[in-house]
Amino acid sequence: MSKKRIQKRIKARRPRLKNWLFDRNLLMYLVIPSFLFVLALSMLGRQETQPKIVAKHPIESLLGKIESGDLPIEPLQVIYSDYHGFHGGIEISVNGEYELSRKSLGVKLAPQSESVTPQSMKHLLQLLLKHQVWLQISSEQPAKVDETRARLTIIYDEQRVELWEWFNEMERNNRLLEIKNFMIGMTSQH
Structure with a gap:
């Protein structure tokens, strides 16, 4: 086998990098659920409470x-x-x-x-x-x-x-x- 042919085979076996930002599967199954999870966690600590009136010392x-x-x-x-x-x-x-x-x-x-x-x-x-x-x-x-x-x-x-x-x-x-x-x-x- 020639050297060029070996290099072609190696390139063909390498997965091609997709533009992950626009990958629909990644957005649908990873990015959006992660964002919603973080949003839900941040809202757990934000419960509306009345300000406490603290008595003076x-x-x-x-x-x-x-x-x-x-x-x-x-x-x-x-x-x-x-x-x-x-x-x-x-x-x-x-x-x-x-x-x-x-x-x-x-x-x-x-x-x-x-x-x-x-x-x-x-x-x-x-x-x-x-x-x-x-x-x-x-x-x-x-x-x-x-x-x-x-x-x-x-x-x-x-x-x-x-x-x-x-x-x-x-x-x-x-x-x-x-x-x-x-x-x-x-x-x-x-």
Whole structure:
């Protein structure tokens, strides 16, 4: 057999590629059913539901009422702390009597016990509402080496909420960091 004849036989045995896009059998038995299956699956998760009315957290309601003047501010206490016995840190406490106290270890801030202005307390309330301090956003996980938590505690009478962030995430989150920096500067504002 000649070489040309062998090549012809090989070509004849190869299946010819059809244009699969316009192949009627492929469209009818594979593409259309697959499309309908995917469409049906996507619609299973889309059930029309009424939006749920979520009740406000008690601290959110209290902070809003204090800010608007509907509740007295005196029982309020806000405490920020990133204090750690080994690493040091700072603890700042402000109460509804317009008194601020702070202590630090390893941080160059003198211990203080001073009064603050009503305007700075109102601004602190606005910051607490802005950052939704009743919501915990940092996830629970084992601490990394040399990692500590910064905590913010808000107390009003019997109501109490505490949230925390990993100290290493504070700059990225900019929640507790903004509140901490404002609380540090509260005494120098009057």
